[in-house]
Amino acid sequence: MSNTATTTADTTATTAGETDEQLKAEWREYAFEGEPKLAVEDLNVHYGDDHALDNVSLDIPKESVTALIGPSGCGKSTFLRCLNRMNDRVSSARIDGSVRLDGEEIYQDGVDLVELRKRVGMVFQSPNPFPKSIRENIAYGPKKHGDIQTGVLARLLGRADSDELDALVEQCLRDAALYDEVKDRLDDNALGLSGGQQQRLCLARCLSVGPEVILMDEPASALDPIATSKIEDLIADLAEEYTVVIVTHNMQQAARISDQTAVFLTGGKLVEYGDTDQVFENPQSTRVEEYITGKFG
Numbered sequence: 001m002s003n004t005a006t007t008t009a010d011t012t013a014t015t016a017g018e019t020d021e022q023l024k025a026e027w028r029e030y031a032f033e034g035e036p037k038l039a040v041e042d043l044n045v046h047y048g049d050d051h052a053l054d055n056v057s058l059d060i061p062k063e064s065v066t067a068l069i070g071p072s073g074c075g076k077s078t079f080l081r082c083l084n085r086m087n088d089r090v091s092s093a094r095i096d097g098s099v100r101l102d103g104e105e106i107y108q109d110g111v112d113l114v115e116l117r118k119r120v121g122m123v124f125q126s127p128n129p130f131p132k133s134i135r136e137n138i139a140y141g142p143k144k145h146g147d148i149q150t151g152v153l154a155r156l157l158g159r160a161d162s163d164e165l166d167a168l169v170e171q172c173l174r175d176a177a178l179y180d181e182v183k184d185r186l187d188d189n190a191l192g193l194s195g196g197q198q199q200r201l202c203l204a205r206c207l208s209v210g211p212e213v214i215l216m217d218e219p220a221s222a223l224d225p226i227a228t229s230k231i232e233d234l235i236a237d238l239a240e241e242y243t244v245v246i247v248t249h250n251m252q253q254a255a256r257i258s259d260q261t262a263v264f265l266t267g268g269k270l271v272e273y274g275d276t277d278q279v280f281e282n283p284q285s286t287r288v289e290e291y292i293t294g295k296f297g
């Protein structure tokens, strides 16, 4: 599409009578500078006979927030989970198509899934800290992956270098805007934190292994308005350094925090994708307009 950043796949809404193929060709032209961090092409997901994602293609720019919105069951979470191959864990799932991370196909033989999920981390709907101390929640991943440098003494003692670990714990908690609230109780059990604090701890845990992309599946849906607002502020800050992809049911939230918005509608189709302002203020598709204005969904 030459003069607009919004793309649409809704044939019923177009005046020029474009075919699906023509519209699909336009998807690739959603304009942003630089190479995409994630490039998704012709992605289809079936759970048994259920076609959950129907030929979805979109490019996600780096260091930005991309919101995925749409009615319940339209495939948002399925799409999100394809971006770090979490759907591989679902035995009934069949995934076809291509997802490239920095140009590298993630659905090819030999991809190290542990490494992939370090690069493409995930924060879930309900905060799910480990029943361990705040410190241990963050140290767990780097220790498991052997990312903490160990000195000779530390190796002899069979433990990680504590200074480095402490610095990492502090940095991740700061980046998750939680440090000041918990700095005096790092050895307390994480389950004693409030829901909003637990969710920020989960984000800190995700950051601890050095991701490039952060996937968030309705990260604020279980939180009160104040905790939600903290998470939203945090997402804006994170986008300076990370590529954030977030599923949300809350359209105001998508409009507030995202740079791009992708709208999925029933049947697992991506119907519109473009600059958030344009999608919300001037959607190209009548079905998207009806969804956004609350006429259905």
Ligand SMILES: Nc1ncnc2c1ncn2[C@@H]1O[C@H](COP(=O)(O)OP(=O)(O)OP(=O)(O)O)[C@@H](O)[C@H]1O
Residues within 6 Å of the ligand: 047, 050, 052, 070, 071, 072, 073, 074, 075, 076, 077, 078, 079, 090, 092
């Ligand atoms: N693990 C699974 N096994 C079988 N079917 C699944 C599984 N996960 C999702 N589905 C089906 O795939 C379709 C898309 O579900 P998905 O959870 O991706 O949608 P969603 O848009 O994220 O929904 P919601 O907004 O309600 O969370 C639905 O029909 C759902 O029942």
